[in-house]
Amino acid sequence: MSLGYRCARAGMKTVILEREDRPGGAFHSHTHDGSGEGFWLELGAHTCYNSYGNLLSMIEGCGIQDQLQPRAKVPFKMIREDRLKSIPSCINFSELLLSVPRLFRLRKEGQSVASYYGPIVGRKNFKTLFSHLFNSVLSQETGDFPADMLFKKRSRRKDVLKSFTFRRGLQSLAGAATSQKGLEVRFGEGVSVLRKEGRDFRVLLREGREVRSPSVALAVPASTAASLLDETLPDLAGELHCIKTVRIESLGVVVEKKDLSLPPFAGAVAAEDSFYSIVSRDTVPHHRYRGFTFHFKPGRLDREGKVRRACELLGLTENQLVDVVEKENLLPALRVGHKEWVRRIDEKLRETSLYLTGNYFSGVAIEDCVSRSFSEFDRLKQDRS
Template identity: 35%
Template structure:
């Protein structure tokens, strides 16, 4: 039998300690709410995971770059821990990898086709249009296929064809006190960890179920039940769908239909002098079995370089992946000083999900429930943080009288 393990209900429980959950929790805690964050894994960060094979040498297995246009994130980080831990990323380019060589993306661009298409393409509204449809018009079909489709797939770690154009590259004001592009002294996961300063976060505590009560919600964990007046679900879409199934089946159903994609990630560390590749931010896969290779070069180290390969799912086994890594880096496998693997998961987003997000907002408008995460406003850390801050503000503004439970 489950027992209630909190003496008093929390004002807010946040399920999931990725950037969405941490931003929302931070914003709500600042306004005086009693907030508890539950995280299923033994670390915070979610898609932000920094592998630390050697002292002082974090290597990103998921997200690698944050920008000073991520205002909601920076505001909360500044309030919790300050911005002094941010590490500027040095300039470095992205290249295509063709026949064993790095090739500039500009080599794949037809300027003539761009000139012909750009003026008409710019007139087109991005709302409710897919990336494929929008950028074919803007750049021309050839430019899209040769250059943009593989480059966007490298950015999103999945095919970008159906992704909503409105959710890619939004213009946001820049926070001038932060570097334009940055990581953190502990890797980006260090940034997520800094955001937990003065927050109550229980890691290793997955939420197993939620139910509605007269005064809010009950969250079931393996240790017992926790009561709260308001609830935020900040998990991946498939988990949110499962958690909502009993309490809000109307919300659960469409969310459960969002497909998830796996990205098979393999990262290696090599001696700096072992690799001849030029300094680079990353490689774009195109026809290769990987979407992208993310390099750690923008945060240079005297002794080592590290490369994170994001492989397409189910294309290679573990030994074949190591062979590809060795070929791309032109090193022998025994020159890998450290190696790790993980499976990243992302939602496969389409234009219809922009409509779904609007419907969810309509449904939750007066509920003490917030749904946040990378399936509701775009994949980037900045998009997640922006939605999380907005939803935190909506939850905080709810007065007891309009917290209707229908």
């Protein structure tokens, strides 16, 4: 989406082949239309920040900055014995006070989340609380994830809301970005084969049609990119096969506000459960509905089991759910040393007219993905000059 946006804005004829029936990838704002009131909830990415400089440039370029929606200040919670607890109440402060001075001696570079944060918060705190907090951020086990790729310090725009979404959800940005002049989006177009023939790439679609272009960009999971490149660029494909992916099974539910006794909360972190976290729509209050997205661990529960677990935690019956929707997402499971892997990938890409973007380069945050796309656009522009 973001790479196509930059190409179209630069006057390049651009076609996006989108397998789904909507743009945006991890931007998936599901709208409950049962009442015609347009209530939505996020099934993927859910928050933007004023430190997302490249993303903000897209928002301003699309002219939709007036659609920014502030997020209500409601707390994050921890789930203990199926009840919502405050996060501070779960911290062993004696251990934390003894451990936190290590923060000034340890360096993130070359460390995993466990090896870096464990000594800083204390081993017991890390095991019982902080490991689950980190897991909830990425919806995967994060102990081996690179510490310097989890939270990044970025400069902030003080003229923009610190954290925000859009009045109709993050999908609004995807719609605006893919509506640029010169950008054609073909929905339901899955790619089956990618071949290099002469100076052009030949893209074979699953329906039997084909597209030819001198330049191709892949904005797909690393595993999908690897499979498409096995024949054409086997060395590059081999590197891409090294990136493991994890599946997140998300279940979104919409309920009547009057039926729920739980106080408003932004999200909840699970420990030793079938899911990693709950993301709540309470950050954008609605007069009638509340919505919650449960990010389940893969293969643990079927749909019926997920719905039952959601009802247990919300204190509702299945008949009280006015809408239920499922979504699967893939995320990269990055490991220490990943920056060296990126260096090797970029070296192999340098002499090609292939461009790779996604959440498996500099990090999984929205801004990391947009920044990678902008970087690849710069390379494409230079290659064409």
